[in-house]
Amino acid sequence: MLLNYKYEIYPNEEQVQRLESWISICRQQYNSAILDKQNYYKKNGKGLSRNELQKQLTIDKKVNPFLREVPSQPLQEVLFRVEKAYDKFFKGEAKYPKLKKYKDYHSITFYPVWDGKQNQKKKKRVHKNVNLFVVLPLSVKVENYKSQG
Numbered sequence: 490m491l492l493n494y495k496y497e498i499y500p501n502e503e504q505v506q507r508l509e510s511w512i513s514i515c516r517q518q519y520n521s522a523i524l525d526k527q528n529y530y531k532k533n534g535k536g537l538s539r540n541e542l543q544k545q546l547t548i549d550k551k552v553n554p555f556l557r558e559v560p561s562q563p564l565q566e567v568l569f570r571v572e573k574a575y576d577k578f579f580k581g582e583a584k585y586p587k588l589k590k591y592k593d594y595h596s597i598t599f600y601p602v603w604d605g606k607q608n609q610k611k612k613k614r615v616h617k618n619v620n621l622f623v624v625l626p627l628s629v630k631v632e633n634y635k636s637q638g
Contacts, residue, residue, distance in 0.1 A: 516594035563597040
């Protein structure tokens with residue numbers, strides 16, 4: 490069963506700077522979500538759900554213009570990471586989630602842009618050698634992908 494694809498991208502210098510900026514903002518959002526969950530628990534005695542954090546993210550994007558620089562997918566994925574970290578902690582599979590330093594947070598997640606066609610027999614998405622359109626005007630050439638899973 491195919492779980493995901495790993496893409497190798499070759500961004501130019503401007504794109505590298507933009508991606509690094511997005512990663513930094515996502516790290517800040519991750520840390521903010523952890524602190525929000527901790528403060529909410531101390532104040533109310535119960536946890537803060539991912540849905541409540543997503544609602545807060547929507548409000549924060551209206552107040553803080555730098556959050557609008559990052560596409561919505563990576564910001565939402567940050568909240569999934571926080572949720573997963575807490576789930577693993579409560580299952581006893583990991584330590585309590587901690588704030589991430591610059592050196593510890595170095596990736597963001599995008600969902601792939603498909604050509605919209607599906608293989609009707611296997612119900613799998615069809616993709617070809619295409620550019621990965623992250624957000625206009627950022628279009629990064631994608632080469633060599635590997636199946637993971």
